[in-house]
Amino acid sequence: MNDLYHQTIEELANKVLRLQMEDSPSRRRTYSSSSALAVTEAPTRGAATISSSDIHVECVLGLPVAHTSPFQKLPQELLVDVFAQACEGAWLLMDVARVPTLFSLLMVCVHWHKVILSTPSLWSTIRVKMTSRMKRTEDLSRALSRLTKLVRLYLHRSGSSPLTMVLHLHIPFVTERDGFLGVLAQSANRWKSVALLSVKYPPLQHILPHSSFLENLQIKDYSVGDSSLDLSGCGSLISFGCFGPLSPTRIILPWKQLKKLDLDIGTDHRDYNPFLVPVLDLCPQLDTLSLFISYTGYPLGDPIVHSRIQRLQLRSVRSASDFFSIFRRFSFPSLSTLIIGGHSYAWNINIEPFRDFLVRSSCIITHLDLGPRPASDEKVLSLLQLLPSLVSLRIEEWRPPPYIHINHQALLNEIITPKFLSALSFTDPPLIPRLRDVTFALHGRSLNEEALVTSITSRSPGKATELGVECLRSLTVEILDKVPLSSKSSFQQIRDVGIYVNTFQDAE
Structure with missing residues (x-):
């Protein structure tokens, strides 16, 4: 049920973000001044005034728009999880006109306002992007300072x-x-x-060693000079x-x-x-x-053995025609x-090195996540035939990154085809x-909904025994383009046979 809970949270968070983006005229007036978020050195009245030993800070946010909560029956702990999901990935910027997502949620209603201000954990993720095109030092x-x-x-x-803490710090002195x-x-x-x-500057290297509570550290393009x-x-x-130029051998x-x-x-x-x-x-x-892999050569040497690794993630940015050869290692x-x-x-899904890897390792893979890279339905099916113990499967169709200009209407599902679903x-x-659990991230324009319904319902509690398979527990469909699914009744048919269904739009 843990996966289903997180899927529900994600779905609610998407609705929450839509609510806070549907800005009412009264809320637009609230932060239509020169500064969307005013922070002052002196204590004054406001919706979220705090004081500390060295500074008095006020967020001039005005009053919440409504007294009635959009989700009145949600318990507070669930609402907090929804807010946390909605704020995931949101940055604190130097741009004064950009209001942090958490502050926008404060404005939706009185109940949300009280929940957010009284929940310290919602303020405990700080993502700072310190970049600017400003030319004047002032x-x-x-x-x-803001x-x-x-x-x-x-x-x-x-x-x-x-x-x-997520810190993107790259500005002149x-x-x-x-x-x-x-x-x-x-x-x-x-x-x-x-x-x-x-x-791009090293002072943090004097702070990090004193972080005795630190559990997770990610470094990308971090300069420590010669030290x-x-x-x-x-x-x-x-x-x-x-990641980047700093070798892990230079870190103790x-x-x-x-x-x-x-x-x-x-x-x-x-090598x-x-x-x-x-x-x-x-x-x-x-x-x-x-591992983030950016080579295209044939791997050399004896296989690397590690007896405790349970989760392996491989990512590649090049064509890597022999990408699957990495499993030889x-x-x-x-x-x-x-x-x-x-x-x-x-x-190029080369089955031979992957099959040899499975035999050599004698491992049992229960969770597989593929994508997003172009591949054919036949190649993926040949891969799945080697993994009879899979319990969870996620497949993401390819979509171009933002810097590649392409006609999105021409994108088709190359993996999740009627042949694959059959x-x-x-x-x-x-x-x-x-x-038991399936996630498809696909293009709605080319989805054959009838084939999807037939395939998924064949693994329902009433039919799974006939096929000799376990009952499917959940289906999640992520729509990658801006084309809505043509028939919501198709998914209702799947729900009617006892399979949980979650659908959401993920178009950029």
Whole structure:
């Protein structure tokens, strides 16, 4: 039921975001002044006034629009989860005209206003994007000063909650920047998860070693100059990721306690045995390995063996015609979850090295996530035939990244075709007979809804026994384009046979 709960939360969060974007005239008047969010140095009256020992901060948000909550019957703990999902990925920016998502939700109704202000955990995720095109130092300083006060507000409202920090810090030097880092440093003992993105100056390397509560650290394009980053004293650190020019060999970590590792295996590591093997040998407790691969060569050397890895994620950005050859290099006996994805180039799903990997590892894969990369239904079906123990399956059709201009109306479902859907219900022996949860991310324009309904309902409680398969528990359909499904009654047919269905639009 945990997966179904999160699917419900995500669906409600999408509705919440639509509500807060449907801005009423009264709310537009509330923040139609020169500053959408006013933060002042003096205490005044307002909807969310706080005070601390060194600063009085007021968010001039006006009054909530309505007294009646859009979701009156939701318990508060569920509503908090919905708000957290709705705010996921939202940035605090230097742009004064951009109102943080959490503040917009404050304005919807009195009930939401009270819930948000009284829930420290909703303020405990701080995503700061410190980038600006401002050319005048005065404007830059003023914007950064505002951002600093905004972060102070989040830190105060979060109380003693563990903090999740995502920091994209890339601006020219100004005096206020060090003040901003000082504000962050005061909360270092509460940092639980930190992601450093494009941090072009090193002061944080003096803060991180003092984050004794830190469990997760992700680093991308982080410059420490000629020095190393000593995190050996971070006794709670269990997850580490490194991307970009900073080699993990320049970081001193408590390797033996790490359980999750996320690394970029770039073109410099085509023969990555000398690079990856020592790292994995240092991590005896590792259960999750994620690799970002940007090479196209044939892997060399003996297979890398690790007995505790349960979850493997492989991502690629190039054509990688022999991408599946990477499985020649692995032997993971405990592997149960496999995630394979990338971007804009086609796969050549080479079954032979993957089959050899399964035999060599003697592992039982129960969860598979494929995409988004172009592939054919036949290739994916041949892959699924090797995985009879699958319980959960997610397949995402390809869609181009934003920088590739293409006619989206021409995009078709290349994997989730009538042939593929038919194979799920009419093959002998049955394909993936233990399957219980399915997620399809697809193009609504080319979906054959009749084939989908026939395939899914064939695994309903009343028919699954006839096929010799387990009953399907849930179906999630993510629509990648802007074309709505033609018939909601199709999914009602699936619900009527006892299968949970969740659908939502994910068009950019």
